[in-house]
Amino acid sequence: MSDSKDEILGRVRNALKNVPENEHPEDVSVSRAYLQEGSLTGQKLVSLFARRTGEYKAKVRRIKKEELKSTISVACREQEVKRLVIPPGFPPEWLPDSVEPVHDKPEEPLTHQELDESDGVITTCALAIAQTGSIILDAGEGQGRRALTLLPDYHLCIVREDQVVELVPEAFVHFDQQIKEEGSPMTFISGPSATSDIELNRVEGVHGPRRLEVFIVGS
């Protein structure tokens, strides 16, 4: 196996004979003239996020923190969700009595079958991008491992207004240290799962959750 490694590296080096030996990767200049920070703040920023997320066929509600419990109850009733998967660290005070919580515990994780049989999942998120209408999960507290937001057919995601950044580069900068130190698995979600494979007609809902609902919570 290491033979192949040596051979490939040898071929690479041979192919790069024209690159001066004292050249370092950083010597190849990279122009970074693209926008790295957005200009929107406050409600304009949050509104952009709400609009773009909605354009990707996610259902978006903007609510206040104190309305969380009641709105979760309404949403689950509308979606006919009873058995709701709850990730570790999700604030229990937000959960209405009307749902039947199915807790995923690190010491006692739900099986894929159990997740598949649930009606939906509720999570918080790590960050959101307004420009692209994306929510970002880093498998942290309140989000849980990746399978939780994948197998249930309905995903309800809670985004705090102060978690919204405007541009894609801002999001990657945000996680830079975390990836280096913890290597958290990251998932970017922009709308429900979709396909355009048949005559390029967009169909929402293939393998991931077919319904995505996002609550944007103001303080």
Next chain:
Amino acid sequence: MKKKNSKKSSPTFQESAKAYLENTQLRRNIGHATHTIRDKRKQAVDEMPDWEDLREAGSNIKQRVMRHMDKYLLQLEESVQQAGGVVHWAKDAKEANRIIVDLVKEQQVEEVVKVKSITTDEIKLNKALADEGVQALETDLAELIVQLAEDEPSHILVPAIHKNRAEIRELFKKKLEKAELSDRPEDLAEAARLYLRKKFLSAKVGISGGNFAVAETGTISVVESEGNGRMCTTLPDTLITVMGIEKLIPTWRDFEVFMQLLPRSATAERMNPYNSFWTGVTQGDGPQEFHLVLLDNGRTNVLADEVGRQTLNCIRCSACLNVCPVYERTGGHAYNSVYPGPIGAILTPQLKGLKDDGVASLPYASSLCGACYEVCPVKINIPEVLVHLRGKIVDEKKRKGGFKAKLDEEHIGMKLMARTFKKRSRYERAQRWARVGQGLFEKNGTISKLPGELSGWTAMRDIKPIPDQTFREWWRSRDE
């Protein structure tokens, strides 16, 4: 028509294209599809004020990677290992398949789930697995369609672009054993969802490609829409990712460039529905065994060509296919390669070498209109590489061709004309002779039929005969 050099040669582009051009169904499907994505891409790109800056950055980053690939590969290996993954190196398709087959057999499974990966198509992994009794199940809707139809993908991004809904319905009814099925895309997608869900839940091994690998952190990413990518990279106990050595990017932050360039160029979305990024193994979350297979399979040959090297910048977005006037009319199968379209016309010959007549016909499958270069998110100058490869093909023909190549119509014509243009006196004489010679073909002031290779021209077009006076003759007479 020229005879082929050896039996092993694949058909030339022009031979294959002829059949596809006559297939009206295919032409309609591909024409509709490419125009739709083309227009959408334009919208998605036009709303970005810094698009050109992003392209420049993307091209710069990839250039940096290419010029220092050895360092980045070693760095990637180390970071993946540190994150709990295992790295394998494969010189060629055979070795990659051997590694993967062995890993799969270790798990004692008969079925693996796969997320769409052209790299695995390139090495014919499914066949290698099948030969050892393992079924590789394609889970991307289009790939599933292609697999069930025992067909070949015709587009990088939407591999079943050549099939319409009626054809897909018939296929699903038969292969998924559905007695009743409408041809609504929603219902067809639902049928695939139900069929594959069972498979996902029980899969022990997942196989994926990778869109990018970060040397600095060992993070791999898969960009997708349907969620099958998340399924394959999250649910199984073991994940095997096979990736070309050129898919490197130096740092995590470089994603900020590529995660803008790729979705807008590929599916014309601001962001595709799902992007997964994983770094080795995470305890209690996802596969607990992760293998990364780094594949050369000709890539170092591409790297060695200073003009061709930029081809490795490619992030497989397929924007060049969607704007290509040739691809639009012939479809992907005419290229006889897993990499079709303009990018395929430069990548395939460089990966496979120029000996095969079929492969060597690919760089000529372009009118050099330049639409591909204009949309390429990493600024691959495809026309430049096409012309460069044509030069290599002719040089090779001259070197090896001997007597036969010297009798080639094109060769004789080109040589003769080059000689003519070298000297004004010869050139002017040739102008006069051409005027006399055309008398053989001219009829009522028009040429409608020419012999040999030139007959292709007159099949559809007339030629006006050469006028009685050249410009230079007029100029001279004007001076007098």
Next chain:
Amino acid sequence: MQISLFITCFNDTLFPETGKATVQLLERLGHTVEFPMEQTCCGQMHYNTGYQEEAIPLVRKFVEVFGDAEAIVAPSASCVAMVHEFYHKVAERARDEQLAKRVEEVTPRVFELSQFLVDELGVEDVGAYYPHRVTYHPTCHSLRMLEVGDAPLTLLRNVRGIDLVELPAAEECCGFGGTFAIKNADTSMAMLGDKIRHIKDTEAEVCIAADNSCLMHIGGALQRQRGGVKTVHLAEILASTEEN
């Protein structure tokens, strides 16, 4: 200004009217035109087909013939693009630094006609008269390689009496592509078929372009179909006046 006309072998032999029109136009605008008789071919066909060694003497010849000219103007976007895009590569291939230097010197002085008029001379109205319904096909090399932009359309819009209609899918290649039209004749014809359909949809009498090569391709099919649409080079439109 003293302008050296780079006629191109194609126009010289097959489309002398375009050359005459270019001369008339530039002289009408008050410039002196010279025509270096030693010029032959820019080498594009050879280079693009892969006969790149054969292009070397032609590049040498070009810099010899035009080396000292103040401005070199051609009624052909594609031959000018050859000079701009590929001449330095030919010099590189020849491993001739002297040639590379001369190519570098001469290239900025080589212009396509419409680009020269609008961007160099700042002329947008050349005083032309052409009372016909026309459409303009932007050839690939003018559009994407030379990036002449709106220069041809700017000039056409100022032609008196003209009825300029937009060509649908104008930016799509007509399928010529030099030897592509012969090597991949079937695909080329499929592309041409669509271009012809779009041209006919405009109901124009005349299809205009900045390259006679593409026009010969398009015109050949229009003529075969007896479509009633003529192809005319941009220079000839711009040279027309009420007197001729």
